[in-house]
Amino acid sequence: MRKTLIKAAVVxxxxxxxxxxxxxxxQASVQGPDIxxxxxxxxxxxxxxxxxxxxxxxxxxxxxxxxxxxxxLTPFYKG
Numbered sequence: 001m002r003k004t005l006i007k008a009a010v011v012x013x014x015x016x017x018x019x020x021x022x023x024x025x026x027q028a029s030v031q032g033p034d035i036x037x038x039x040x041x042x043x044x045x046x047x048x049x050x051x052x053x054x055x056x057x058x059x060x061x062x063x064x065x066x067x068x069x070x071x072x073l074t075p076f077y078k079g
Contacts, residue, residue, distance in 0.1 A: 029076035029078065029079050030077045030078070030079045031076055031077075032057075032074065032075040032076070032077055033074075034072040034074050035072065035073045035074075035075065036065065036070065036071075036072055037065075037070065037071050037073060038069060038070055038071075039070075039071060040071070041071055044062035044072075044073050048060035048062060051075065056075070057075040057077055058076050058078045059076040060073055060074060060075050061073070061074040061076070
């Protein structure tokens with residue numbers, strides 16, 4: 001029982017640490033408006049990856065759109 005509680009505490013602390021890192025990274029970025037696109041989810045990922053090297057965006061997120069064969073790309077700009 002004691003080993004289980006220790007493992008649970010370590011896992012819980014790790015999750016909180018990762019959440020804090022993610023929250024800190026999100027605060028350093030400015031979320032832009034969603035950009036609607038036509039194509040597959042992979043098309044969205046490819047577009048987002050193409051925007052990163054040229055410095056246009058710091059990071060991005062892709063979501064499947066509400067209509068078939070659509071997506072939404074959310075850019076994150078440097079804060």
